[in-house]
Amino acid sequence: MSVETHAHHEHPDVVGSRNRLGVILILVADIAFALSMLFVYFYLRMQNVNDMWLPAATEETPAILPLSSAPGWTVTAIMAVGLLAHFYALKGVRNKNQTQLNLGGLVALILSVVGLVYQFNTIASAPFTFGTGAYTSCFYLITIMNFVHIALTVFISLGNWNRSRLGLYKADHWHVDIVNVWWIWMTVSSLLGAFALSFT
């Protein structure tokens, strides 16, 4: 291999583009994980092994009734509004509007916390236990994983807002771009969970 040499400097856009690709690749793994959960849900629902997807009532135990999918869609709606707020923040940083960046980031952070609390409440108030049929197992799997996702979103949004507040995104804004990619995926993954839980 023949080589020549040249001096080396990295522009922030180059660093940003690299980081963006890295996050997208990690999201590929997360997407595979989420799609696998959907596969599990629909596989067990279609198989309905021993009629235990939603067990009927017995002398000792009542029948398991599926929950409304409304809480799942509500979490999705909260995350979607959070995404819009983050879009607003992103637009702000692109236009060098620090106030808009801070405000959008703060609203996104608050909505991620609201989504987290709401998701926790959905899990804690479910009227069945882990082992009462395949539906309940899948319900807990999907909602707990969504809870973990939203918890990560809270961490990221908190860091993002704090750094915005400290004025760290004045020179370049690729961090905010990347956080936006995460928010998009968070909203889509919540939507996938709500979609699955609508088919009981």
Place this chain on the structure above:
Amino acid sequence: MTTLTNRPTSAHKKALIERLNIFTALALGVISAFVVWRLALQFLPQDAETSPFFNREDKITLLSMIAWFVGFMTGIGALIAPFRWLTGKDLSHDENMFYAGKDMGVKRYFRYTTDHKVVGIQYLVMTMFIFFIGGTLAMLIRTNLGNPEGGWIHPQAYNSIVGTHGIVMIVATIIMVTGPFGNFIMPIMIGARDMAFPRLNALSFWLIVAAAVPLLWGQFLGGISTGWTAYNPLASQAPLGMDGYIMFICIFAISTMVAGANITTTVIRMRAKGMTWNRTPIFIYGTVASVALALPAFPVFFLSQVMSGMDRALGTGFYDAAHGGSGWLYENLFWIMGHPEVYVILIPAVAALMEMAPVFSRNPLFSFNVAVLGIAGISGLSVLVWAHHMYMAGWAPLLNAPFMLTTELISIPTGMLFLVLVGTLWRGRLWVTVPMASIFALLWNFMIGGITGIYLSDVPADAFLHGSMYVTAHFHYTLMGAGLTGAIASLVYWFPKMTGRMLDKKLSWISFWMVQIGFNIAFMGMFAVGLAGQPRRVEGYAAIFNRGNLITTAGAYLIMAGMLVLLHAVISSWRNGVKAPMNPWQAKTLEWSVANPIPLENFDVLPTVTSDAYGYGKAKS
């Protein structure tokens, strides 16, 4: 070690990142696990009478293992950068240099060091250690099988040894090329100063260290009695050691995903100026194909183990038919990962040998485009073949034919790689070194592994052969005969660049012949008893299989002796070997253009590439 230069040193007070190392990690991990174990014992309620076996104990065990993991990663310093990001106090230049291991000597190998060369060496040592453990377990298995009635190992312990050997060797073979050489060599080969995400690079390594402890821990809690596949519902009824397996896989899967994103980004975004895809060395293609394949495959494995853990600890019923679950669900999730994983292991090893073939034949790589197509074809088809592991499970008999077709189709791109190797050697001026001999060994071993695989892909033949020692011999011919052969050749080839010393020539030749002869004796014997009907994973067998098993055991001892010779060669050469010149093989890829020892950031000025790496046999080449 010096304190960070931008900090006041008058008080001689070390910064937090200077204090953290493997010892603080171990201490914090153990303390965290112990505290959580005690708290869980105290506060977790007793199970109801209807709860499955082990439920509370599983909760306690898994919580303690999670606490170990969090404690260890905190103690090694993995969480510092994320929390510094959160608080807006990014790492300074000096702190980044400290993380990179600048002027830190041997201590950097015991820290959360980000320099890709340090991570590569860490991976190399860890891989050798894992092979040592897995090999020792293999020798226990073979020694026990020297006698038809079984031997001196308790059947339950034997089962656990077989399962642990399996998973340990699978992990070792997954990391054996992309870990040491993908980290140390690859960035230099593409003309980069480091990986795209150096901290993620360190993270991927230390995650594996963190994962190893639960697996070891599990050995004292009943072990892994299910075989390495950990099929459910068998796994949900297994002893507490199974929780160690679950934690191990979950953490290892995260490591693989992180490494996959890092390596792929590095190659796509950081290749030297002028290194177009046509000028990118074939080893890079192999490495990227391997990690890119792992990226979507391992999350599925991760999920399968999360659900396994939930079944055991929380009483969910994903795999329990009595609760509406299905064992076939586990088999599908497992093999959706499990078959691509075979190629995650094989592709980089074969690509490394394709990288060496032009160097030692002084010929250009024969048909670069066919090589790339072959790698892409194998990667693409490998995700469409998983159910050939389930022909006899009764899952979906109508799908047997299409899966048979896709499995047999994969022999076409595999044949392309053979063609490239043979074409490169054809009429070359062969320089017979261990890497060159390894290419011939791979062609022989992989041919046997591949052809026997075609029989197993055929549904009627598989009806007879599945679950027998024939299957065990087949996959050892591919993973060990081809994969490990490629990895050892890589070690010999890149050892001078990684250590600055030449690997002892005489000892490496002795090791090569002992391992290859021993390997063929061992696994030909295994083919014979498998064809005669001996099932795999058994502790005792009928007396008619005795001769074949004795031959296999004798071959295994020869392999062990050969591997010990190699280990001795590595240690003695590393310490006192002949100093290596900058380019001992007169190769043309970029890693041979940097001096020994390699500077911290590899290149003073980044190179510009003006031709491909395979211009051998041409004027002035």
